[in-house]
Amino acid sequence: MKLLIYGPMFAKKSTHLIKSYKDSPNSIAITNKIDMRYGAGKIISHDGIEIDAINCCEFSEIAEAINGVETIFVDEIQFFSQEFVEKLLALDKKIFFYGLDKNFLGESFPTTEFLQKRIESVKFWAKCRCGMPADFTKKNGGSNNIIEIGGSELYEPVCKKHR
Ligand SMILES: [Zn+2]
Secondary structure, three states, X not given: OEEEEEOOOOOOHHHHHHHHHHHOOOEEEEEEOOOOOOOOOEEEOOOOOEEEOEEEOOHHHXXXXXXXXXXXXXXXXXXXXXXXXXXXXXXXXXXXXXXXXXXXXXXXXXXXXXXHHHOEEEEOOEEOOOOOEEOEEEEOOOOOOOOOOXXXXXXXXXXXXXX
């Protein structure tokens, strides 16, 4: 079983990941090395609940850790390579992938797009300040870099009208 959960920031994807992880015995959580917002070895939801996670980018870094594990939760899938994801897809394990589908310019993240075509997916929505469902992540300030790690001080979920 492989499932992708995607959407903008603040759509409670990490909250879902953490709850599902806690409900799954013999599971492991993985996140990317790029995202060290909370320090290494953790995934923390916006409401402050945390679990242990492995920070990696290459499949070789987790090959040993996932041995014998039944379920794998991967956060921030947009930061991983397609090659990394393909290796996970080849495993006979339950895998939940979580990530952003679009950057702040509204362009698709290639790895998430690749997964959308390959496996079943569920879209999570956030809420815009106007109350409408939010499908986009807007950047307020910061640099023009596509990858810039930040929280609500830098990013905001918005609807089409408020992009
Ligand atoms: Zn709006």
